[in-house]
Amino acid sequence: MSLDDATKLPAAKGPLVYRQSVWTRVTHWVWAICLFFLLLSGLQIFNAHPALYVGQESGFEYDNALLRIGAVNTPEGPRGRTILFGQTYDTTGVLGMSGPQASPVYTAFPGAVTIPSFRDLATGRVVHFFFGWIFVGALFVWFLASFINGHLRRDILPGGRDVAGLPRDLADHARFRLHHGRLYSPLQKLSYFIVFFILFPLIVLTGLTMSPGMDAAWPWLLDLFGGRQTARTIHFGVMVLLVLFFIVHIVMVLLAGPLNQLRSMITGWYRTAPGTPREQGDRP
Known part of the structure; x- marks a missing residue:
């Protein structure tokens, strides 16, 4: 084979693996919609007392x-x-x-980033509570399904091998050397663990703490967070961290190949790197 013929050969592709279950995909998009409306309606509420x-x-x-x-x-x-x-x-x-x-x-915050775009605290609260409860429901469904299908154990909870491999994975991400494997990388696992087990529970519980009705039913929430105003401050801070996570998440998707990432979150199938071992059910 000549050098010219070799350059005309298609690039090698790794197998398609079924990486995301239907429960992961559906809840992912539900959260994306909910967090959009929660952020903009939350800024409307914040404007009432900034x-x-x-x-x-x-x-x-x-x-x-x-x-x-x-x-x-x-x-x-x-x-x-x-x-x-x-x-x-x-x-x-x-x-x-x-x-x-x-x-x-x-x-x-300007009206361009609030829902509604004009001052309307009542509507902002209705929108915020509506999408807040949908968010909580999707979180419960995700936890239950991920526990049953093994996604929680396999892809979210970091193990000893993940902790040992974290420094190298951090160095690879710093050099934009992104791996396309069957499983999540150590940095991905740690990031998702922080989001699912720290940030999401915090933003839900602090949101409940700001509700007088919930305080009457669960007065321990006020003791847990040191008062309603402290809970409001933590709620706002977690929101900022989630926005930063979202920005980094989008950047990583773009760097890792947006079409492949979107296919994974729409169909469940993810194109791995060449040389990835195939398993039964994988597509070439």
């Missing part, structure tokens, strides 16, 4: 906020201002004050 505290006390008359977003009058006119851990930042045009200069909007 400050975060630790402890039981809060209010406009207090000066103990960890985060406060608003607008202030200055010699140059109104400006958006964000105070984070005592440090003041001018956030005009983004936070506190946004929109056209002729008719600015004085809200913590």
